[in-house]
Amino acid sequence: MKIEMTGITKAFGQNKVLKGVNFDILPGEIHALMGENGAGKSTLMNILTGIIAQDEGLIKVDDQIVNYPNAMVAEQAGISFIHQEMNNYGEMTVLENMFINREITNRFGINDTQTMRKQAQLYLEKLGVAIKLDQPINTLSVGNQQLIEIAKSLMTDAQIIIMDEPTAALSEKEIQNLFKIVKELQKGNVSFVYISHRMEEIMMLCDRVTVMRDGISVSTNNIKEININKIVKDMVGRELTDFYPKRTPKFGDVFLEVRNFSSTGLFNNINFKVHAGEIMAFSGLMGAGRTEIMRSIFGIDSFDSGQIYLHNKHIINKTPADAISNGIGFITENRKDEGLILEDSISNNIDLPSLDGFTKRGILDTKIIDIFVDKLIKRLHIKAMSSQDTVSSLSGGNQQKVVVAKWIGAGSKVLILDEPTRGVDVGAKHDIYELMNELTDRGVAIIMISSDLPEVIGMSDTITVIYEGQVSGTLTTKETTQEEIMTLATGGASNESIKK
Known part of the structure; x- marks a missing residue:
């Protein structure tokens, strides 16, 4: 699946969030989307997946103009969005959350719980997670809730998966398991939009990077042809000489x-x-x-x-x-x-x-x-x-x-x-x-x-x-x-x- 977004604009009242953004996704690539908070990254992806509508600009999927009316239609078309802020139903079980609005039923229209359990367990095991399917999801850590969101997306057999800060709450081992799955899916021509502020991950995992700043797409480069300092400069509009400011602590009592x-x-x-x-x-x-x-x-x-x-x-x-x-x-x-x-x-x-x-x-x-x-x-x-x-x-x-x-x-x-x-x-x-x-x-x-x-x-x-x-x-x-x-x-x- 190939996607082209050209001249995308969006304003909320007087606040112009996107001012003519260009962004494309090639089949089987991992494309990083970077920028400061408020640069418009999530808004751009919300437009792609039909959560909100653009004011101007075109979206083409495999050279055909599309405008998805909502996220469910976009998902059915093969585009899945794992949001940074999780949309779980806290009192419901892990299994119920994983299959909400996508229940598997038998020929009588009754939920096939056994099949759903097997499928959920399969994808959680791929991520290296041991979670009880019958426990309420609000009893889990933020990191485990994030892994469930990732598993839900993997179950859709999507052709494009958008990940917004997917590793922010994960341990190093969980991150490595996730990267392994991403690379395996990439071999099957699945594409990823990878939104993250972790530079090391971007340099290690991604093929290209597009940087946004103040609602504009500033640059798109192959990862092999760019360094972290250039990405940071494109993001903030200036060079940050010391990423971690020097500390000269003076301890008291x-x-x-x-x-x-x-x-x-x-x-x-x-x-x-x-x-x-x-x-x-x-x-x-x-x-x-x-x-x-x-x-x-x-x-x-x-x-x-x-x-x-x-x-x-x-x-x-x-x-x-x-x-x-x-x-x-x-x-x-x-x-x-x-x-x-x-x-x-x-x-x-x-x-x-x-x-x-x-x-x-x-x-x-x-x-x-x-x-x-x-x-x-x-x-x-x-x-x-x-x-x-x-x-x-x-x-x-x-x-x-x-x-x-x-x-x-x-x-x-x-x-x-x-x-x-x-x-x-x-x-x-x-x-x-x-x-x-x-x-x-x-x-x-x-x-x-x-x-x-x-x-x-x-x-x-x-x-x-x-x-x-x-x-x-x-x-x-x-x-x-x-x-x-x-x-x-x-x-x-x-x-x-x-x-x-």
């Missing part, structure tokens, strides 16, 4: 200490200390217990035993409100369900944890709030027409920036960041990294959970590695390697961790 922290079946005997001005990364495979530890510290989930100390003072966070009052902020991995009120305004989302500071005699000072919010929007380069736009109207990456802005604005003294740059473009990542440095310069203690090992090494001072719910080692970033981190993350021993 121990700010947060966790002692003998345990929760049955999730984590056991967790001990660590974070100093003022320090970035401590929590590394480990997906499901190791990193997120569960932080959720219990923040008061979202309960724990069985252990203590939390802030400034050497024992604190108890029974609820997130307790944690916030103690000066702890938490940017959750699941921004859509836990980090944002999607139908509320950008302004209301950002100022929510800070409202007490803007109240005088029980009355909110709206002028000060507006100044506060506008400053954070500019500082994080959040792309929106107005601070009163709903968060749901933003791209996924810009939604993530709103979450970051919310907790930075709250003045937290301990900031827990769970995958803070997941689905965020290279320019926005750089902005977030610089903000992290600014915060630690002011004495904020940061805990960063990240599955991106270059990010872990590039932006942390110390690394705590979690394996099967326990601390398998604590490393000094300057003295370690990705291999040493992975050794600890998979249950091996490191010389440095033994010494400590």
Whole structure:
């Protein structure tokens, strides 16, 4: 299947999202589509698959002009779209989610559950995933939910598969399994549009790359004829000299200490200390217990035993409100369900944890709030027409920036960041990294959970590695390697961790 999109434009009110984009997909190629958040990548793919209609421009499939009326018709024509934000039905089982609106029935019109189970199991096994088909999908990690979305797309026998940040929540092993399947399907002339901000993946997996910036297709190149610096320059319109800003940390006293922290079946005997001005990364495979530890510290989930100390003072966070009052902020991995009120305004989302500071005699000072919010929007380069736009109207990456802005604005003294740059473009990542440095310069203690090992090494001072719910080692970033981190993350021993 060959696709040509020429002169595609789209505006939402006064906001011109696409301004004449050209993009083509050849049979059997893996074509990367890159650009900063808000550049128009997802909008372009939504137009291709009939989710929204273009204002101007032509779409040709195998030299025939087409305009799909909806995503289902596009899928029936052989084009499948795996979205970055998952559209699961939380209370339904894994099996029910995988076959919703595509149920297999017998000759009497009754669902053929046995056949559906076999097919679901087959595709999950191809991805190397062991998931119970009868469990509610909302009991799964974000990464496993993402793998189910990928499996659903593979089951359609599509000729073109669009993947929007497919590996953002996956472990290294799961990523390698996915790449293996992509390469196998490519041999059968299946094409892929691969939307990602992970440069290493693009260079390793893709054949061509098209870069978009501010609603325009800036360049299309063969991967073998381009380098990362050129892609970044095309994306942001300038050169980024240091991808990870240099850190010159000055540690203060121990700010947060966790002692003998345990929760049955999730984590056991967790001990660590974070100093003022320090970035401590929590590394480990997906499901190791990193997120569960932080959720219990923040008061979202309960724990069985252990203590939390802030400034050497024992604190108890029974609820997130307790944690916030103690000066702890938490940017959750699941921004859509836990980090944002999607139908509320950008302004209301950002100022929510800070409202007490803007109240005088029980009355909110709206002028000060507006100044506060506008400053954070500019500082994080959040792309929106107005601070009163709903968060749901933003791209996924810009939604993530709103979450970051919310907790930075709250003045937290301990900031827990769970995958803070997941689905965020290279320019926005750089902005977030610089903000992290600014915060630690002011004495904020940061805990960063990240599955991106270059990010872990590039932006942390110390690394705590979690394996099967326990601390398998604590490393000094300057003295370690990705291999040493992975050794600890998979249950091996490191010389440095033994010494400590």
